[in-house]
Amino acid sequence: MLLERHRAKRVTALLFALAAFILPRAYASGPQATPSIFAPDSTPAIGIYGLSLFVLQITGAIFLVVAGLLTYVIIRYRVKNNDDGREPAQIYGSTQVELAWTVIPILIVVVLFLTTARMIFAIQDAPRPTTALDVSVVGHQFWWEFRYPQQGIVAANELHVPVSSTGQPNPTYMKLLSADVDHSFWVPQLAGKTDLIPNHVNEMWIDPLHTGLYVGQCAQFCGTEHAKMLLRVYVDSPDQFAAWVKNQQLPAVQDPAVAAGRHVFETQACMNCHTIRGTVGTGHFGPDLTHLMSRDTLASGAALNNPQNLRQWIKDPDSFKPGSLMPAMQLNDEQLDQLTAYLATLK
Amino acid sequence: MADQALPIRGTLDLTPAQSKRDGMLEILHDWITTVDHKKLGILYILYAILFLLVGGAEALFIRIQLAFPNNHFMSPQVYNRFFTMHGTTMVFLMGMPAIFGFANYLVPLMIGARDMAFPRLNAFSFWMTAFGGLFIYYSFLGGSGLYGVGNAPDVGWFAYAPLTARAFSPGNATDYWAVGLIASGFGTIGSGINIVATIFSMRCKGMTLMRMPLFVWLNLTVSALVLITITPLTAAQIMLCIDRYLGGHFFDTQAGGSAVVWMHFFWIFGHPEVYVLVLPAFAIANEIIPVFSRKAIFGYPAMVTASVGIAFISLSVWAHHMFTVGMTSASNAFFTLSTMLVGIPTGIKIFNWLATMWGGKIRFATPMLFMTAFLFQFLIAGLTGIMLSVSPWDWQLHNSYFVVAHFHYVLVGAILTAIFGGLYFWFPKVTGRMMDERLGKINFWLFLIGFHLTFDVMHIPGILGMPRSIYTYEANRGWGTLNLIVSIGAAIQGIAVLIFAYNMVISLFKGEKAGNDPWDAWTLEWACSSPPPSYNFATEPVVISRRPLWDLKHPEDPDWKYE
Numbered sequence A: 001m002l003l004e005r006h007r008a009k010r011v012t013a014l015l016f017a018l019a020a021f022i023l024p025r026a027y028a029s030g031p032q033a034t035p036s037i038f039a040p041d042s043t044p045a046i047g048i049y050g051l052s053l054f055v056l057q058i059t060g061a062i063f064l065v066v067a068g069l070l071t072y073v074i075i076r077y078r079v080k081n082n083d084d085g086r087e088p089a090q091i092y093g094s095t096q097v098e099l100a101w102t103v104i105p106i107l108i109v110v111v112l113f114l115t116t117a118r119m120i121f122a123i124q125d126a127p128r129p130t131t132a133l134d135v136s137v138v139g140h141q142f143w144w145e146f147r148y149p150q151q152g153i154v155a156a157n158e159l160h161v162p163v164s165s166t167g168q169p170n171p172t173y174m175k176l177l178s179a180d181v182d183h184s185f186w187v188p189q190l191a192g193k194t195d196l197i198p199n200h201v202n203e204m205w206i207d208p209l210h211t212g213l214y215v216g217q218c219a220q221f222c223g224t225e226h227a228k229m230l231l232r233v234y235v236d237s238p239d240q241f242a243a244w245v246k247n248q249q250l251p252a253v254q255d256p257a258v259a260a261g262r263h264v265f266e267t268q269a270c271m272n273c274h275t276i277r278g279t280v281g282t283g284h285f286g287p288d289l290t291h292l293m294s295r296d297t298l299a300s301g302a303a304l305n306n307p308q309n310l311r312q313w314i315k316d317p318d319s320f321k322p323g324s325l326m327p328a329m330q331l332n333d334e335q336l337d338q339l340t341a342y343l344a345t346l347k
Numbered sequence B: 001m002a003d004q005a006l007p008i009r010g011t012l013d014l015t016p017a018q019s020k021r022d023g024m025l026e027i028l029h030d031w032i033t034t035v036d037h038k039k040l041g042i043l044y045i046l047y048a049i050l051f052l053l054v055g056g057a058e059a060l061f062i063r064i065q066l067a068f069p070n071n072h073f074m075s076p077q078v079y080n081r082f083f084t085m086h087g088t089t090m091v092f093l094m095g096m097p098a099i100f101g102f103a104n105y106l107v108p109l110m111i112g113a114r115d116m117a118f119p120r121l122n123a124f125s126f127w128m129t130a131f132g133g134l135f136i137y138y139s140f141l142g143g144s145g146l147y148g149v150g151n152a153p154d155v156g157w158f159a160y161a162p163l164t165a166r167a168f169s170p171g172n173a174t175d176y177w178a179v180g181l182i183a184s185g186f187g188t189i190g191s192g193i194n195i196v197a198t199i200f201s202m203r204c205k206g207m208t209l210m211r212m213p214l215f216v217w218l219n220l221t222v223s224a225l226v227l228i229t230i231t232p233l234t235a236a237q238i239m240l241c242i243d244r245y246l247g248g249h250f251f252d253t254q255a256g257g258s259a260v261v262w263m264h265f266f267w268i269f270g271h272p273e274v275y276v277l278v279l280p281a282f283a284i285a286n287e288i289i290p291v292f293s294r295k296a297i298f299g300y301p302a303m304v305t306a307s308v309g310i311a312f313i314s315l316s317v318w319a320h321h322m323f324t325v326g327m328t329s330a331s332n333a334f335f336t337l338s339t340m341l342v343g344i345p346t347g348i349k350i351f352n353w354l355a356t357m358w359g360g361k362i363r364f365a366t367p368m369l370f371m372t373a374f375l376f377q378f379l380i381a382g383l384t385g386i387m388l389s390v391s392p393w394d395w396q397l398h399n400s401y402f403v404v405a406h407f408h409y410v411l412v413g414a415i416l417t418a419i420f421g422g423l424y425f426w427f428p429k430v431t432g433r434m435m436d437e438r439l440g441k442i443n444f445w446l447f448l449i450g451f452h453l454t455f456d457v458m459h460i461p462g463i464l465g466m467p468r469s470i471y472t473y474e475a476n477r478g479w480g481t482l483n484l485i486v487s488i489g490a491a492i493q494g495i496a497v498l499i500f501a502y503n504m505v506i507s508l509f510k511g512e513k514a515g516n517d518p519w520d521a522w523t524l525e526w527a528c529s530s531p532p533p534s535y536n537f538a539t540e541p542v543v544i545s546r547r548p549l550w551d552l553k554h555p556e557d558p559d560w561k562y563e
Helices: A002-026 A043-076 A095-124 A238-249 A256-267 A307-315 A333-343 B024-033 B037-066 B076-110 B119-142 B173-201 B214-245 B259-293 B300-314 B329-357 B366-389 B391-397 B401-431 B437-463 B480-510 B548-553
Strands: A133-140 A143-148 A153-156 A158-162 A172-178 A183-185 A194-196 A202-206 A212-217 A230-236
Touching: A043 A095, A043 A202, A043 B329, A043 B366, A043 B391, A095 B329, A095 B391, A133 A158, A133 A183, A133 A194, A153 A158, A153 A238, A158 A238, A172 A183, A172 A194, A194 A202, A230 A238, A256 A333, A307 A333, B024 B037, B037 B076, B037 B119, B037 B401, B037 B480, B076 B119, B076 B173, B076 B214, B076 B259, B076 B401, B119 B173, B173 B214, B214 B259, B214 B300, B259 B300, B259 B329, B259 B366, B259 B401, B300 B329, B329 B366, B329 B391, B366 B391, B366 B401, B366 B437, B401 B437, B401 B480, B437 B480
Parallel strands: A133 A172, A158 A230
Antiparallel strands: A133 A143, A143 A153, A172 A202, A183 A194, A212 A230
């Protein structure tokens, strides 16, 4: 009796544990380290998730019926040990039966198609609110550039957007462009992917419902380091977002203590590819470094952004990202230290 | 010479047994200069098996690299070459030669012909295909690229522009890919023409179109499809070469070219190509399932209609590979619908196979085991295909490991499984010896376990956001364990394929003698001796139904009464 009650308790606890494990995945309350498409947290992704459950039910039912029949046939009609060796009755076909299994799939296709079409138009042709934030996303081998035309900001690799809620929609509309080859913007919890194609402007939108960091990555093979073209979307509260925008709009910090490092930046090849606003560096081939230290990662998410990694990255980019287009800068140790110290001030 | 074992009159081999034994050089010369459809068929199959082993080895290297997060087994450069070559190999150098091998060997035998319509074109086609494949592989040695000597293609088997432009793909690796495939493409087109011409003009007396074995019908469909689909690929590759060396701007986005045009060209080839590969798998199933169920195929006219229907619909679905490139919502809806429509004739086929087995006496010899697995796996592959046709869901699943799992379910779970079944089924006809049943069963079960371990599990990382074509991934993404399981499954499949290769070799020398008709089957090839004489039939056979050998074995209840 006691044992049974104990067991009942254990089963209940297990059920709760399972629910606790599954439910947050199914009904996401925020960003997760594993970017599951079944943990949607933005209107397009949630719509797709709902549709996918519907399709799973239909295909699951088809599977059960057909696989069930197959299993039955295999067991029921396998040749018996005491078989008399005579051929079974030959049946050549039946028009009625053929018609039945033609018409039923047609009906299923009609239902599936109408449901799908509705979702295509709902996501792709959604009316754009006037308050929406505009971002131009430019794909590069192998990093992301984010331009905010309304705010006059250029950022890289880490996209900041404001949070939305059902009462107060605050969507971000992204124009997708590419500077070189095809890429694809995919943050599974926020939306389906859309490709970035040179000479071909695409658009997609997201409206994340929770603050935090959503991860994703490039989903179209784009060359050697396609695997390390990671994407980080930071969803900020309105205050955080305003503060971030304000900081990004400032020119680079001018700290006389690190003037030597700045000199290295301006006199070496760095400035051919990188912009730091307020210096002579206006290159566009690599990421804008004006607010480098406001980012959590280096090399499009390949390494954490701290002075040690930064130094290592400048010295030998291949140690983090073999095949990255950033060349090893061949600086001596002193120059490296000075440059790292300078870059570390670019908050 | 009234011989009961040779039921079709006129198939008797009247020539005396060959007494002269040739030396190695003569044998080699004979195989290289042969225009016999059977020898060319065998060459195609051996070529396909060779590249199955090569492409399989590449897959295993890929799986070792992906088994653990942040693995350093391979550099990204090498990984990119391997996955590009794995895809290119399995589609062009393994899949296509395998299906043409079956068609070459069996179509003339099944329609009672002595050879293909154009035997020399047939030899030319094979050697073009062979040359193309070897040419692509020579790039490992000769294709000077960015990274020193030897650089295989590394732009993906889909070779999306503008990654293939000289600015992004310096060196010659991409040229090896394009020129090699142009060469093998000509071979493929030659074979396609040949098979169509053979089927239309070489059928024996009484073999009307509606009496042809379904195997022949499907190969007719496939060959017609080949003529339509290979051409855009060849055209696109020629345009790519013009871009790279003659200053063309078809796909050069820096100069106003279009990357999307390449995608259209590639997929209007690429999607029908899937059907070019899978219809021959259906063809094999159409022959094996009835024989081992001991029943005539259910709904022959429906099967013919469905096959031709699939071929037509398959020409209108290509842009379902492009749901994410920013087409209009109307285009997305159109290609969603056209893709879902494929499900209808495909469903008809599965139901007809089911009905063929229903009420039969099913013998589970190795070929039928493979067919059973084929049915289940093809069902699942079809259903995940329906999921991918739902374009909003495809925006999530596209280019993820879910897609990789889906198309491997088609290519391995359906096509390769059917090819294995077909090889076990027709090996006795080709060699005169049975393949070993015990090894066959081990091969089957190991392959089944490995396959499901790999490709069932592979769907999940896709759902969890893992894109394809990546050489490594972060440890905190939660994909590690799943990828390890997938890799273990791949190793098991590798062992199964080796057992298959061993079984083939050992059975060739030590297999049990097969006789003419070991499976008690019904189509014309089983009326010939095993292996068939070089001229197939001494005199032209005459048929009056779809199952000529059934009619002979059951004169009291022949097929033609019911057709």
